């Protein structure tokens with residue numbers, strides 16, 4: 001499926017990583033929509049990177065904020081293309097806005113960086129979001145727009 005979301009360059013920083021990271025990825029609910037599943041891995045990797053680094057914290061935090069904003073936008077573009085029902089789509093988009101605002105507040109509270117406690121909170125927020133809202137969407141896609149799924153990867 002051609003993807004015209006050209007202004008967004010996924011980082012795929014997880015590619016080629018040691019096997020130990022696979023445990024982190026196995027906690028991410030799988031949607032079966034490859035581009036989005038890959039972005040979820042990137043997001044988790046950003047959080048691991050932020051947790052481990054002592055340098056460039058502000059720079060990585062900003063990159064993470066930009067990446068997640070693009071990620072929400074990417075999902076929303078898919079939903080629009082798939083004619084995902086308005087009600088469900090609206091609730092999902094509002095949830096993206098809430099998530100973005102929670103993260104923004106955590107970043108501002110600590111002067112532009114994410115402290116360990118905030119990183120843990122965000123990880124839980126993301127995994128919960130994926131398990132509820134993204135999964136609900138993916139199940140609808142499976143039933144109604146199977147062409148958007150990539151069953152073999």
Ligand SMILES: [Fe+2]
Nearest residue numbers: 075129133134
């Ligand atoms: Fe989402």
